[in-house]
Amino acid sequence: MANTAPASYKELLRVAEVTDIEEVFEQIPDDHRFKGEWKVPKALKSEAALSKHLTSILRKNISAADHISFLGAGCWQHYVPAICDEMVTRTEFSTNVWGTPSSDHGRNQVWFEFSSQLGELVGMEFVGLPLYSYGTAAGHALRMAARINGRNRVVLPASLDPERAKVIETYCGYKELNGHLEITYVKFDPSTGRLDLADLKSALGSDVAAVYFENPNYFGALESEAAEISRLAHEVGGEVVVGVDPISLGIVAAPSQYGADIIVGTTQTLGVHMNAGGGVGGFIATRDEEKYAREYPTLQVSLTATTEPGEMAFGLTLFHQSSYGSREEGKDWTGNSVYLWAVANATYMSLMGPQGFIDVGNSIIARANYAAKQVGSV
Template sequence: MGKHYIPNAPHKDEMLREIGFKNIDDLFADTPHSMVEEFNLPDGKSEYEVFMELNSTLEENKTALDMPIFLGAGTYFHYVPSHVKYLIERSEFLTAYTPYQPEISQGMLQALFEYQSLIAELVGLPIVNSSMYDWGTAMAEAALMSARVTKRNKLLVPRHLNPEKKRVLETYAAGPGLEIVGVPWNEEGQLDLEKLREKVKGAAGVYVEIPNFFGLLEKDIQEIGEVAHNAGALFIVGVDPTILGVVEAPGEFGADIVVGEASYFGSPMNFGGPRAGIFAVKNDRKLIRQMPGRIIGMTKDADGNRAFVMTLQTREQHIRRAKATSNICSNEALVAVAAAIHLATLGPGGVKELGEIILKNTAYLKKRLSEVGEIPFEGINFKDTPVRFEVPYDIIHERLLERNIHGGYYIGKHFPELGEVALFAATETTRKEWVDDLVEAVGEIIDEAEL
């Protein structure tokens, strides 16, 4: 239940009279009758009655704490320290609106400045905005930005791109007519360098991810950047920030733009949202002036005291109007602040340890799953591991759920050439006994299905 419950049933008629309606039907006169019938809303109830009804409904849900969960492909079960939620629920953060008036928003502005500073250190690029909607929209904004900067209209992306992110990108690209060209993977599940060289001419940008959609670390990522730069394209890197304690930061190997998902720090899965997108660029005026979103800067006030302001607002419709670089109207500030608190808690050593634990857990998951399925690609995996099965995966998944285990994400529908393949994921929360129970259950399900 929420913190406030205001029943309006006793005052319904009075409220209707006050706004000039005789009854509730008059209020919804503009709504098609068929839609109103579909809702079939009950009469109002007391707070206790509503509490009991909602509690009964909620008991039917199962959370990641009630069942082992191996779902991957962008949604992961991470542990969030309890103090993160406590701090972001402070009224200074929770009720804060966009800080257009810096004189009354110093707390939120400083928190976002700290977020930018932490992300800059993490990704290895100096200029970071105060967040986007999520990874997918940050990637799409980077694509549009690369087109504006280079005056070209083609973007190269891995064919093995998360299908949901790809749909976001295609939606963004449709209006300005940006051409999205997929680069296939090779037999190792890595971006095919030769195919990239064939397609890169005239490209505005080349996009690659760490790790890729198959959970693999691209072995030739520096060469991919060189191919992009030699063709006059921008090198755009999408990154899961939880890996940056164990691999080189993208800015260190030549990334012009880095995007990613900040909510992996500080936020639970939340049924898929809200999230916060990372967006960072190198110290290049052409890139900085074309960044979407806003940048928080540190300055001094009239009395010489430290102060924080919105330094860059190139996307703001109220300022730039038709020249705005983006129509994004939110910076997901609360999620970004949560990420900053979590990152500050971990520190460099904690981020490194987090990445090492995830690598170890992923390796164990991969090893055990190879006993009941085929691993299509060798290499180092982080979080996600694709596994191919001899029986239809929907059978395995449904029967795992019956055993109170949430399996992986089926990708055969997106990449049919891979067969019955699903992505199974591990994080720092994955327990050895969960993996053992999963493998035992999958083995039994396959045996039953083959009888």
């Protein structure tokens, strides 16, 4: 292995100012140290042997290609058109998803198209580049809302996906941390799966920064009183943050139509494979108003005129307020993200078009009803 040659090893110890490697591990408690012998199998003699060995292990798995997965809840098995895979594997995208302006071989344009198309789908004008997941998008959005109105409590449905709830709780932080947000969970009606409006009313107050709910929710139910939920939140001066699966928006009203101020959701359903959980991504969308734009922690791509008459160019905007531009002074930490999936998302949305989203939405409803009847007949 690299740096295990005697001369290199000796030089590393010298630079680290230690005489023995054990000094590096002194901080690890003795009862946490492994003291046995590693039972590592002997090295395989060739790449062909390694490939055969790994294939034999992978054959033990049962994949979603052989058995349909109904798990959903953040990672859905939808068909991915071949063109999506073709686009994300093109070298101008797969090797240049980040870098200096000189590395842009169409990257900025496809990111711009991602934001534009998704904005049209959810009914908002301002869409940031994608984040790690649905949960991280929701967490950032709630923190955005708190910065906008200076409040420190958020209201969430108890019906939330447990994993997404944990992510949001992490973003709200511990009490000892700056920017900590208190969370109030609101009950749901067990007979319908929908939010309990009476409990929501009792949870609202002048300290509420935002009310968050999802449509459809974790149980797959549509919040038929979504407009009333938004009205109640606005009545106390809170922001309305709505989570949505964009693939539903061909047949379900966009959250912007029933009072959402900030819309978040998944991007995985837009042309990205499940990838054993690695295909997830999230987005944040708002109206094109300065109070929202100034609180985005994400990167944004915009279009502007150049010094050449009639020429337009793509570029990053509001870069300074991100953690990329200002590090710990940025609005929030976003770290690396899933910008390559934005290429697949933009490809999928352009391929589907408005009618395609209507068709896939109707197909999902028909298949879901059929599956429910089949299960109910057992």
